[in-house]
Structure formats: structure tokens, C-alpha cells
Amino acid sequence: MSNDPYGDRGNKDWSVGNAKGQGSIMPKASGKTHPAPGGPFLIGDCMTAGYGAGPDILHDCTIAVDRGEIAVIVGPNGAGKSTGMKAVFGMLDMRKGNVRLDGEDITGLSPQDRVAKGMGFVPQTSNIFTSMTVEENLEMGAFIRRDDFRDTMAQVYDLFPILKEKRLQAAGELSGGQRQQVAVGRALMTQPKVLMLDEPTAGVSPIVMDELFDRIIEVARTGIPILMVEQNARQALEIADKGYVLVQGRNAFTGTGKELLADPEVRKSFLGG
Numbered sequence: 001m002s003n004d005p006y007g008d009r010g011n012k013d014w015s016v017g018n019a020k021g022q023g024s025i026m027p028k029a030s031g032k033t034h035p036a037p038g039g040p041f042l043i044g045d046c047m048t049a050g051y052g053a054g055p056d057i058l059h060d061c062t063i064a065v066d067r068g069e070i071a072v073i074v075g076p077n078g079a080g081k082s083t084g085m086k087a088v089f090g091m092l093d094m095r096k097g098n099v100r101l102d103g104e105d106i107t108g109l110s111p112q113d114r115v116a117k118g119m120g121f122v123p124q125t126s127n128i129f130t131s132m133t134v135e136e137n138l139e140m141g142a143f144i145r146r147d148d149f150r151d152t153m154a155q156v157y158d159l160f161p162i163l164k165e166k167r168l169q170a171a172g173e174l175s176g177g178q179r180q181q182v183a184v185g186r187a188l189m190t191q192p193k194v195l196m197l198d199e200p201t202a203g204v205s206p207i208v209m210d211e212l213f214d215r216i217i218e219v220a221r222t223g224i225p226i227l228m229v230e231q232n233a234r235q236a237l238e239i240a241d242k243g244y245v246l247v248q249g250r251n252a253f254t255g256t257g258k259e260l261l262a263d264p265e266v267r268k269s270f271l272g273g
């Protein structure tokens with residue numbers, strides 16, 4: 001393996017997407033990529049927010065993802081990465097700023113309404129139902145759908161074959177990496193137009209981390225933009241089209257994954273040199 005396994009992954013190369021021809025997890029008629037008229041596909045723009053009546057945690061913070069891209073948020077513990085994700089998903093009251101999806105201001109919508117609009121979110125903690133089986137978890141993910149979701153479930157099983165094998169097992173009995181697959185699979189069951197992942201590789205071995213990143217790239221290649229928080233900053237920036245370094249609730253550095261990996265300040269402070 002080279003030092004930069006994803007460096008030439010050709011994120012705009014749609015020909016490699018869906019290589020097995022199994023049908024996309026995307027809703028049909030995904031069409032070509034084209035920039036949203038109002039800017040990025042999903043953006044939390046200049047967000048200032050905190051919990052309840054507590055102090056501001058986010059200060060004019062902006063995170064976004066474009067069509068066909070993977071955007072990665074990194075930064076120290078307590079920097080506000082999860083808070084930023086929760087703000088974009090509508091779990092906090094915003095004091096300033098707004099959230100736009102495909103050009104539409106959705107700042108006032110509940111998380112449920114955002115799911116209906118096409119947002120999928122895998123939170124950092126409590127992201128599966130441990131006492132339910134793998135398959136029940138996926139079924140729960142499809143809660144907003146009134147149509148037949150068996151095809152989507154088959155696509156999730158194609159993406160994560162181990163889940164098919166373990167579909168009748170309680171999700172809580174699975175390994176850390178497998179649980180994260182359940183969580184991502186659950187979010188895919190709504191056929192999201194954009195997927196938000198908060199630390200999808202938390203607590204897994206480097207090999208499992210690589211595998212999860214490969215699957216995440218595969219999802220991105222089906223046409224679902226991905227906005228993801230990662231503690232494995234270096235590896236995540238290697239697969240990122242866009243990267244955000246957050247510090248104390250503020251944007252400290254923003255650039256392409258490559259730019260951030262090459263930035264001496266970012267390297268010294270956040271990537272261990």
C-alpha cells in the first residue's frame with residue numbers, strides 16, 4: 001500500500017462508481033453532478049449555537065459539503081465538532097447563522113423534517129439499537145418510508161456483507177466496526193441525499209478503519225455527499241475533498257484535504273508533525 005492510498009481516487013470519476021452494477025443506494029435519477037445554485041449542497045453557515053441557555057459553543061462556524069464530495073471535520077476533543085454536526089441536523093437552537101440544503105434554508109426544520117428532506121445522520125454515540133437485531137436496526141432506519149425498502153436493504157447488505165451474515169443477531173453482540181456498519185446502514189435506509197457521520201471509525205483497529213473508509217468512499221461514489229467528523233485526522237484528510245479544522249468552536253483552517261495535509265501549522269498542531 002502506498003502512503004497515500006486514496007490520493008488518486010478520482011472523486012469526480014463517476015465511471016468507477018457502482019462498479020459491481022448492483023444498483024445505487026441513491027434514489028433513482030441521480031443524474032449528473034452540478035453545483036447547487038445557492039452554493040454547497042449542504043452548509044451550516046456562520047453558525048453560533050450552544051446547548052439550552054448555556055454559553056455559545058460554536059462561534060461563526062461554517063461547515064459544508066458539495067455534491068459528489070467527502071468533507072471532513074477534524075480538531076481536538078471538545079472543539080465543537082459534534083456540536084457542529086448536531087447544529088446542522090437541527091438538534092440545537094441556532095443563535096446566529098443558518099443551514100441550507102440544496103439552496104433551501106432549513107434552519108427552522110426539526111431533525112425529523114430534515115430526514116424527510118434527505119439528510120442522514122449517524123451520531124457519535126448511541127447510534128444503534130443494541131437489543132434489536134441487525135435487520136431490525138435497518139428496518140428502523142426505514143421508518144419514514146412508505147414504499148418497499150427491500151431493495152435498499154439488499155444494497156446495504158451488498159455494501160456490508162457481514163451484516164447480512166449477522167442479520168438475525170442482536171446488534172449489541174457485534175464488534176465495534178460491525179456496529180458502525182449497522183449505524184451507517186441504518187442511515188442509508190432512508191435513501192439520503194447527503195450523509196453525516198460523526199466519528200464512524202471511533203474505537204476500531206487500523207485495519208477496520210481502512211475498511212470503513214473504503215466503504216464510505218464507495219457510498220460517496222454512488223452520489224451521496226458525505227460530511228464526516230474524524231479523529232483519525234491524517235487518514236481522513238487523505239480521502240477528503242474538503243477539510244475543516246475546528247478549534248474552540250471556530251474555523252481554524254479550511255482547505256482541500258491535500259492543502260491541510262501539506263500545511264505546516266496544521267501538521268504541527270493537529271497531525272503530530
Ligand SMILES: Nc1ncnc2c1ncn2[C@@H]1O[C@H](COP(=O)(O)OP(=O)(O)OP(=O)(O)O)[C@@H](O)[C@H]1O
Nearest residue numbers: 051054057075076077078079080081082083084124
Ligand atoms: N449536551 C451538552 N450539553 C452541554 N454542553 C455540551 C453538550 N455536549 C457537548 N457540550 C460541550 O460542548 C463543547 C464541545 O463538545 P463537542 O462534543 O461538540 O466536541 P467534539 O469536538 O465533538 O469533541 P470529541 O472529539 O471529544 O468528540 C464541550 O465543551 C462540551 O462540554
Ligand SMILES: [Mg+2]
Nearest residue numbers: 081082083124
Ligand atoms: Mg464529538
